[in-house]
Each structure stands twice: as structure tokens, then as C-alpha cells.
Amino acid sequence: MTQQAAPGIRDRLIQLALNAALFGACYPLTNHLAQRHGEVGNVAMAWEAALPFLPWLVLPYMTSGLFFALSFLLARDRAGLSALSRRMAFTTIAACLIFAAMPLRFSLPRPAVDAALPAWLFAQLAALDQPYNQMPSLHVAYCLIFWAALRHVATGPMRAALACWLLLVAASTVFTYQHHVIDVAAGALLGALAIRLLPPRTDADANNAHVDRPVGFGYALLSGLALLAWFALGGAWWLYLSASLMLVARAYRRRDAGFLRKRDGRHPWSIWLLYAPYLCGYLMTWHAVRWRERHRPPFSHHGGGLWVGRRLTDAEAAYLPPDCAVIDLANELSETPALRHGRYHHFALLDLHRPNAQSARPILEAIAGHAAQGRAIYLHCAMGYRRSRQIAQLYKEHSQQ
Incomplete structure (x- = not known):
């Protein structure tokens, strides 16, 4: 060590x-x-x-x-x-x-x-x-x-x-x-x-599902603070917020990347009922990132036919290459309607967790499959900062082997 x-x-x-x-x-x-x-x-x-x-x-x-x-x-x-x-x-x-x-x-x-x-x-x-x-x-x-x-x-x-x-x-x-x-x-x-x-x-704990994970721990703390606010202020809203955040903490603790049950680029209403504070928090953060980076392009070219960025608006999606395959890693946001087509793929990855070999393999295979057909690929996560760039780097390393 x-x-x-x-x-x-x-x-x-x-x-x-x-x-x-x-x-x-x-x-x-x-x-x-x-x-x-x-x-x-x-x-x-x-x-x-x-x-x-x-x-x-x-x-x-x-x-x-x-x-x-x-x-x-x-x-x-x-x-x-x-x-x-x-x-x-x-x-x-x-x-x-x-x-x-x-x-x-x-x-x-x-x-x-x-x-x-x-x-x-x-x-x-x-x-x-x-x-x-x-x-x-x-x-x-x-x-x-x-x-x-x-x-x-x-x-x-x-x-x-x-x-x-x-x-x-x-x-x-x-x-x-x-x-x-x-x-x-x-x-x-x-x-x-x-x-x-x-x-x-330690470094060896990164893939150990039984070791505390700081992200899940952070959500558990927020859940505790919401419960403390309920003691102080009353109101069912604080109890709901505490329970919802604790469910998020549990999902991170178990590394359950599919806990939001996103299908065809959207979340079912039952998930919205359980996780509305979490999902709304990501949506507001996405809007804040869009505003902060409004003078920068929302995606960039990473060589070959691979483009990498954040979740797009319909207007921004119009600037992607035509006939573009979409690899969506944004577990927390619904997909842009313009990109929900026949070549849309969603792979659930937890935010702020580095993908391991098992979770990255099907994503890399999907990218390689579209690249072999000469098709452009848009790979994105929620904000375009971590998951999409990490997968793009893994794909680059995989392609050079």
C-alpha cells in the first residue's frame, strides 16, 4: 500500500x-x-x-x-x-x-x-x-x-x-x-x-461494497439534518425530505446505479414521488451549469466520431452530427426529447463514483459498435464533468490496446 x-x-x-x-x-x-x-x-x-x-x-x-x-x-x-x-x-x-x-x-x-x-x-x-x-x-x-x-x-x-x-x-x-x-x-x-x-x-476500498462511501454518507447526513429540522419546525415536508435523502444514501451505499429506474430516457412517476428533492436538485444544478457556461460549447470532439459533453437542450442537440448515436450516462436527468430515438442508449452510473471495469464494459462495447459502423456518437452525463470524460478516457485507452 x-x-x-x-x-x-x-x-x-x-x-x-x-x-x-x-x-x-x-x-x-x-x-x-x-x-x-x-x-x-x-x-x-x-x-x-x-x-x-x-x-x-x-x-x-x-x-x-x-x-x-x-x-x-x-x-x-x-x-x-x-x-x-x-x-x-x-x-x-x-x-x-x-x-x-x-x-x-x-x-x-x-x-x-x-x-x-x-x-x-x-x-x-x-x-x-x-x-x-x-x-x-x-x-x-x-x-x-x-x-x-x-x-x-x-x-x-x-x-x-x-x-x-x-x-x-x-x-x-x-x-x-x-x-x-x-x-x-x-x-x-x-x-x-x-x-x-x-x-x-484506502485505495483497496474503492470497489468494496461494504466500505462506507463518502457520497452516500453525505446524503445520510443531509437526511439527518432534515429530520432535525422537522423536530424544530414541524411539517410533513421535512419528514419526506429526510426519508427521500435516506433512500438516496441507501442506493449509494449499495452501489445501486439503477435505483432511479430510468427507461427510454425518462423516470416513472413513482420515482418522482420518492426522489423529487434529489431529481429537482440535479435539474436546478444543470440549469446553473448551463448559465455559468453559456459562452462555452456544451460538448467537445474527443477524436474519431466521439463527442462528449453534458445533457443538452433540444436547440443544442441540433448542432450534433447527423445520424448520431446517443450514450446517456445521466441517471438523474431525463433525456432531451430530440435525442430519444432508435440509437439512444442509457447506462446507469452513479454520479461522483468512478466507473469500474464491470460497469464500463457494456458502455465501451456500445461505443465501439457504433464507431465500427462509422457513426458519430454523443456520450454525455448530467453536467459533462466526470462520468462522460472518464468513460471517454477509458475508451481511448481501450482503443489503443
Whole structure:
């Protein structure tokens, strides 16, 4: 396995900013929802009232934010940075959905703090946080993810010190009267689950259907955000959006390229009912691309009789060579009516996934078959950026063998 290059500072900062923004949007929202809820329960056990309050432990408690940043800034390679970002995003969304569905409050009164520094830190904490968002403890879940990200960076005594400090951060959630013991256990379970479900991806994972795929993961996150919006705003639209996006995530996870059931260049109404947000999103993106590139030709000549580009309008299709065969890779858009003729072929490919040999073979055979008859071929995907160019490159390499 080749060693991956370390990510640049720009990539690190982007991933850090995205996850900080996700936390900054979702965590206060669920605090507000719990506060609005009125009567909120707790999961305290009777014996927890005997646990001591240790105010100086607010110092390690507050370093969680520092580790949040360091874990992104010190990630040793791109696979580790990607895994860290996905784990953090998954944990944040999952925890906030639990907070919204089952609001809880810390039940024990916090004693007065006399020492100046801990008192100031507790005041800062009170200004940013509320006694809600209890189970699972995000502090504890994050600690496991920080350890997975940073243990390769530290060596020897530094690694032992890192482990001890993160354990202290997790313990501080109980002894600063921020969380109950069950919250800690649930947080540890959530962090372990994130690490188990979202391992770093390697080059060998590209064709492994059981390895997490970032595109499907992204749609799953959007589905979670839509569900969180439903908790906040109500309305059946948000539930529908969440369910529709989760179906898209499932299709990407399973590499089900034919999940939109496109036939003869069109989608059936049942698919529109299930996937309208996804399909409308692609249609709007296609219009945006057309406008942005309005001064550029929508397709280009790739040698021989092969032309490559994006999905065309009827007016743009008139400029194609006559008697042109059409190879449509745009799974998400209906085909231009002018191009739905006897030499139209649709091959379903998932966007943002590089086609493998199995999915590319029938496409290359179709192109070669038309080329052997001396016929021009128009090969296109939705926007003309990835799938059509990747297949055109594979065809070029295949033709030169």
C-alpha cells in the first residue's frame, strides 16, 4: 500500500470549519428545543448524589475544544482526516437527533464555586451551554474520536499522557456536574460506534461494497439534518425530505446505479414521488451549469466520431452530427426529447463514483459498435464533468490496446 501524502493546511481548516459549523448550528438548536419543551426528565441514579463535585476538573473539561481543533490540524494523512471528519459529523448529528427526540436535564444542583479560575470557567460554560443535551455525552464520544485521530501522532510518554488527559476529560463530565453516569456510557458507545462504522478508506476500498462511501454518507447526513429540522419546525415536508435523502444514501451505499429506474430516457412517476428533492436538485444544478457556461460549447470532439459533453437542450442537440448515436450516462436527468430515438442508449452510473471495469464494459462495447459502423456518437452525463470524460478516457485507452 502506498503511503498517502499529508493533507494541506487548507484541507484541514475546511474540514475543521465544516464540523465546527455543524456543531455550532445543531447543538444550540437542541438546547433550545429542550428548553422550549418545558417538563424534561433525567436519567440520574440515586447513588450519584453522593459523587463529589470537583470544580478544578472544569479545566480538563474545557480543553475539549482544543482537542477538537488539534485533531484536524494534526491528522497525519488524507484518509485519517476524512475518517475524522466523517466520524465527528456522524456523532454530532446522531447525538443531536437523540437530544431532540429525548430531551433530558441534569438533575443535581451545582454547588457554589469559590476559586477564581474555576468560577470564571463555569461562568463561560453557563453562557454557552444549558443543562440539557445530556445523553449521550458528546464530550465522551468526542474523546474516543480524538484518541483514534491523535494516538498515531503521539509516541511513548506523550501517548500515555494523551490517553490519561482524555480519560480525565471524560471523567470531568461527571465530577463537574455536567452529566450523569448513563450519559457517559452512552457517549462512549456512540464514539465507539462512529469509529467502528467509519474506518479510514484506502485505495483497496474503492470497489468494496461494504466500505462506507463518502457520497452516500453525505446524503445520510443531509437526511439527518432534515429530520432535525422537522423536530424544530414541524411539517410533513421535512419528514419526506429526510426519508427521500435516506433512500438516496441507501442506493449509494449499495452501489445501486439503477435505483432511479430510468427507461427510454425518462423516470416513472413513482420515482418522482420518492426522489423529487434529489431529481429537482440535479435539474436546478444543470440549469446553473448551463448559465455559468453559456459562452462555452456544451460538448467537445474527443477524436474519431466521439463527442462528449453534458445533457443538452433540444436547440443544442441540433448542432450534433447527423445520424448520431446517443450514450446517456445521466441517471438523474431525463433525456432531451430530440435525442430519444432508435440509437439512444442509457447506462446507469452513479454520479461522483468512478466507473469500474464491470460497469464500463457494456458502455465501451456500445461505443465501439457504433464507431465500427462509422457513426458519430454523443456520450454525455448530467453536467459533462466526470462520468462522460472518464468513460471517454477509458475508451481511448481501450482503443489503443
